[in-house]
Amino acid sequence: MAYSSAEQHHEPHSFWTRYVWSQDHKVIAVQYTLTAIAVGLVALVLSNLMRLQLGFPGRFAFIDANHYYQYVTLHGMIMVVYLLTALFLGGFGNYLIPLMVGARDMVFPLLNMLSYWVYLLAVLVLMASFFVPGGPTGAGWTLYPPQSILPGTPGSDWGIILMLVSLLIFIVAATMGGLNYVITVLQARTRGMTLMRMPLTVWGIFVATIMALLAFPSLFVSGVMLLFDKTLGTSFFMPAIVSMGQALSYKGGSPILFQHLFWFFGHPEVYIVALPAFGIVSDLISTHSRKKIFGYHMMVWAIVAIGALSFVVWAHHMFVSGMNPYFGFFFATTTLIIAVPTAIKVYNWVLTLWNSSIHLSVPMLFAIGFISTFLIGGLTGLFLGNVSVDIPLSNTYFVVAHFHMVMGVSPILVIFGGIYHWFPKVTGRLMNDTLGKLHFWVTFLGTYAIYFPMHYLGILGMPRRYYAYDNYAFIPASAQQLNAFITVAALIVGVTQLVFLYNLVHSTFRGRPAGSNPWRATTLEWQTPDTPPGHGNWGAEQPEVHRWAYDYSVPGMAQDFVPQNSAVAGGGDDHDQKAAGRKKT
Amino acid sequence: MAQRNSSPPESPLTPAAGWQGVVVDWSGDREAFKVPWGKAMMWVFLLSDTFIFGCFLTGYMTVRMSTTVPWPNPSEVFALTIGGTAVPLILIAIMTFILISSSGTMAMAVNFAYRRDRAKCAALMLATALLGACFVGLQAFEWTHLIVEEGVRPWSNPLGAPQFGSTFFMITGFHGLHVSAGVIYLAIVALKVLGGRYEKSGNYQIVEIAGLYWHFVDLVWVFIFAFFYLW
Numbered sequence: 001m002a003y004s005s006a007e008q009h010h011e012p013h014s015f016w017t018r019y020v021w022s023q024d025h026k027v028i029a030v031q032y033t034l035t036a037i038a039v040g041l042v043a044l045v046l047s048n049l050m051r052l053q054l055g056f057p058g059r060f061a062f063i064d065a066n067h068y069y070q071y072v073t074l075h076g077m078i079m080v081v082y083l084l085t086a087l088f089l090g091g092f093g094n095y096l097i098p099l100m101v102g103a104r105d106m107v108f109p110l111l112n113m114l115s116y117w118v119y120l121l122a123v124l125v126l127m128a129s130f131f132v133p134g135g136p137t138g139a140g141w142t143l144y145p146p147q148s149i150l151p152g153t154p155g156s157d158w159g160i161i162l163m164l165v166s167l168l169i170f171i172v173a174a175t176m177g178g179l180n181y182v183i184t185v186l187q188a189r190t191r192g193m194t195l196m197r198m199p200l201t202v203w204g205i206f207v208a209t210i211m212a213l214l215a216f217p218s219l220f221v222s223g224v225m226l227l228f229d230k231t232l233g234t235s236f237f238m239p240a241i242v243s244m245g246q247a248l249s250y251k252g253g254s255p256i257l258f259q260h261l262f263w264f265f266g267h268p269e270v271y272i273v274a275l276p277a278f279g280i281v282s283d284l285i286s287t288h289s290r291k292k293i294f295g296y297h298m299m300v301w302a303i304v305a306i307g308a309l310s311f312v313v314w315a316h317h318m319f320v321s322g323m324n325p326y327f328g329f330f331f332a333t334t335t336l337i338i339a340v341p342t343a344i345k346v347y348n349w350v351l352t353l354w355n356s357s358i359h360l361s362v363p364m365l366f367a368i369g370f371i372s373t374f375l376i377g378g379l380t381g382l383f384l385g386n387v388s389v390d391i392p393l394s395n396t397y398f399v400v401a402h403f404h405m406v407m408g409v410s411p412i413l414v415i416f417g418g419i420y421h422w423f424p425k426v427t428g429r430l431m432n433d434t435l436g437k438l439h440f441w442v443t444f445l446g447t448y449a450i451y452f453p454m455h456y457l458g459i460l461g462m463p464r465r466y467y468a469y470d471n472y473a474f475i476p477a478s479a480q481q482l483n484a485f486i487t488v489a490a491l492i493v494g495v496t497q498l499v500f501l502y503n504l505v506h507s508t509f510r511g512r513p514a515g516s517n518p519w520r521a522t523t524l525e526w527q528t529p530d531t532p533p534g535h536g537n538w539g540a541e542q543p544e545v546h547r548w549a550y551d552y553s554v555p556g557m558a559q560d561f562v563p564q565n566s567a568v569a570g571g572g573d574d575h576d577q578k579a580a581g582r583k584k585t
Numbered sequence: 586m587a588q589r590n591s592s593p594p595e596s597p598l599t600p601a602a603g604w605q606g607v608v609v610d611w612s613g614d615r616e617a618f619k620v621p622w623g624k625a626m627m628w629v630f631l632l633s634d635t636f637i638f639g640c641f642l643t644g645y646m647t648v649r650m651s652t653t654v655p656w657p658n659p660s661e662v663f664a665l666t667i668g669g670t671a672v673p674l675i676l677i678a679i680m681t682f683i684l685i686s687s688s689g690t691m692a693m694a695v696n697f698a699y700r701r702d703r704a705k706c707a708a709l710m711l712a713t714a715l716l717g718a719c720f721v722g723l724q725a726f727e728w729t730h731l732i733v734e735e736g737v738r739p740w741s742n743p744l745g746a747p748q749f750g751s752t753f754f755m756i757t758g759f760h761g762l763h764v765s766a767g768v769i770y771l772a773i774v775a776l777k778v779l780g781g782r783y784e785k786s787g788n789y790q791i792v793e794i795a796g797l798y799w800h801f802v803d804l805v806w807v808f809i810f811a812f813f814y815l816w
Contacts, residue, residue, distance in 0.1 A: 107622040107626070108622075108623075108626065175630070175633060178633075179626050179629055179630055179633075180626075182629055183622050183625050183626045183629065186616070186617040186618065186625060187615075187616045187617065187618065187620075187621075187622040187625055188615075188622065189614075189615050189616075190615070191614065191615060192614060193614070193615070194612045194613060194614055195611065195612030195613075195617065196608070196612045213629065213632070213633040213636075214632070214633065214636050215636075216633075217633060217634070217636035217637040217639075217640055218636065218640045220637055220640075221637060221640035221641050221644060222640075222644075224755070224759075225644060225755070228739065228751065228755065232739045232740055232751075233739070233740035234739050234740050234747070234748075234750075234751035234755075235740070235747055235748060235751065236644065236648060236748070236751060236752075249740070251653075251654075251747065252648070252651070252652040252653055252654060252746060252747065252748060253648060253651075253652075253748070254647055254648055254651045257644060257647045257648065257651075260647075261640060261644065264640075
């Protein structure tokens with residue numbers, strides 16, 4: 001019995017079992033999404049507070065150096081782990097995997113529910129650190145020892161402990177959810193849904209989840225060891241140190257070991273966030289340009305190749321750490337190699353758009369915006385992947401600009417696009433188009449207004465992580481004007497997100513009814529008997545899949561799309577067509 | 586193009602040779618592996634857990650190589666004095682023997698589960714759990730010996746490098762937690778076997794899944810034994 005079917009567990013009836021202690025993947029997905037958005041708002045406010053200090057130094061007295069570093073740290077950690085990872089895997093993964101592969105639910109719904117509640121616990125522990133003596137940790141999101149646990153760093157008493165405990169709890173939650181996602185994709189697909197017929201969204205989330213299951217252990221171990229260094233006084237990462245004139249009791253540990261363990265998680269983490277974005281963007285582009293995705297098989301193999309390669313590039317984050325220079329040669333090479341499958345994906349998106357009938361709907365705008373920001377961020381990644389270019393740039397705003405373009409803004413744009421795209425399936429209503437377009441244009445143009453100048457500041461040599469830039473003669477005075485400009489842009493973008501929130505809430509109750517398939521899409525989630533899909537998703541019988549997910553504008557068809565569960569002849573991917581052709585001869 | 590027939594739904598992908606054939610087999614209809622989802626999930630979990638222990642052991646090896654203070658000789662530290670002579674590694678040899686034996690009883694329990702011999706299956710599972718509990722008990726004895734008699738602490742070590750104590754307590758502790766969790770897991774499943782729960786559902790695969798976990802914990806111990814005690 002491989003499926004958790006509707007017959008196995010009864011449909012819940014009370015409010016509590018249906019919406020709170022729910023084991024339904026759709027409800028859990030919404031819970032994950034709303035929690036992640038809430039915590040993301042905290043991170044957004046923190047980033048704007050940081051920008052206030054940088055743009056108008058000293059004007060806001062409550063932002064002292066300690067607070068500034070706490071904002072930096074929490075902004076980074078929340079965005080990378082608690083927002084992006086949780087929203088892509090827990091939110092989109094939970095909602096889309098069972099619906100897109102034609103399953104009735106995840107294979108292990110109880111574990112899935114636990115995953116959400118444990119994630120919520122991790123969020124609460126993290127938020128608790130705002131209210132403990134000393135406040136949250138200000139160690140930087142990488143939490144490098146020795147400084148992260150020594151006095152002098154803000155939050156080195158309680159904040160760092162809560163941070164590490166919260167991360168360990170999050171890893172437990174991610175593992176419980178991740179096991180479900182992987183096994184549901186592998187073992188619970190409906191009849192006809194072979195792996196090579198799955199939508200690229202599922203492929204992206206699937207490979208990202210496998211990576212999460214293999215990369216988070218490294219963060220887990222480094223978190224446990226750092227926690228012991230802090231609480232028990234062990235010396236895993238702590239060398240002999242003289243702090244404020246006093247020799248500490250630590251001796252003989254290796255700070256570089258932490259960096260290796262952290263980045264063995266940290267670099268795959270970039271792709272844990274990026275691969276679901278790649279997948280979702282592929283589906284958005286294909287659907288809204290009414291054209292089959294260019295090079296489906298190549299797209300799948302690129303996702304798999306990126307996933308595998310991302311485990312052997314981690315030390316490119318450590319070119320300035322003092323590790324063996326021969327390592328640098330190896331990791332620079334692998335880093336440049338990983339650009340190849342990534343470039344293939346970008347080419348394929350553009351070739352999908354070429355000569356297609358592009359519908360500039362809001363999800364499509366976000367998808368195209370993603371291609372643009374991801375391309376810019378990816379190209380600066382090639383600069384930073386080379387040791388000799390990285391070393392002078394490593395400590396500057398060039399790096400900040402690079403990673404915000406490539407793994408900050410790009411996945412966020414996809415999240416927005418994905419929400420605008422699948423909102424009609426979740427609620428049965430469309431989001432407001434005008435507000436959506438306003439949201440897109442301000443966010444997209446704001447991205448460039450914020451991050452383009454940062455590249456320039458970085459090349460000028462403006463160091464990152466600094467609280468104030470007084471008395472640095474090499475930084476020209478005009479840099480401050482640029483900083484003020486960036487801050488104004490960041491504030492505008494920050495406020496514009498309220499438009500999105502308003503749209504989200506308003507459309508949930510007042511939006512235009514969407515019907516079951518407003519985008520005329522082929523994938524299974526749009527073919528459910530009810531919208532929003534009911535308990536068990538498919539009514540009496542699970543759908544049967546007859547084709548791949550990209551039969552758009554097939555010549556000679558009545559409609560310009562053929563759903564995956566439609567049995568009519570024609571269409572299919574290259575492989576199916578070849579097979580059919582061979583049969584004819 | 587439209588008049589081209591699509592392939593029939595029963596054979597979505599035509600068989601292919603070589604590398605393509607591997608892909609087609611793996612991406613097959615409905616299930617990638619011909620096992621129940623529970624077993625597949627346990628395998629994936631164990632793969633993830635392998636990475637945790639791998640990172641722990643890598644971290645241990647790194648600090649052992651980078652520390653400047655000499656590392657204590659494990660065969661002396663873990664020796665027991667029996668009848669006036671110090672026997673190196675004797676306690677650890679006994680613990681290892683117990684744990685490996687428990688894998689044997691576990692394998693027999695799985696065998697009897699699939700024969701639907703409830704009494705023997707449950708008895709062997711409880712025996713496995715008992716051997717596991719013995720292992721944890723001996724580990725507690727070993728920890729007490731190190732802490733009370735040798736004075737080793739996670740943060741300090743009179744015998745040499747302080748990282749000896751840190752890594753030892755962390756890694757054997759984490760493994761001991763796994764064994765303890767396994768003992769509880771096995772006991773619960775064994776009681777359910779006795780209660781006839783799986784007789785009703787007609788499905789004993791949970792015994793095999795619990796067995797997978799147990800064998801994994803044993804296998805990890807072999808690596809800890811090799812890297813920590815024999816190096």
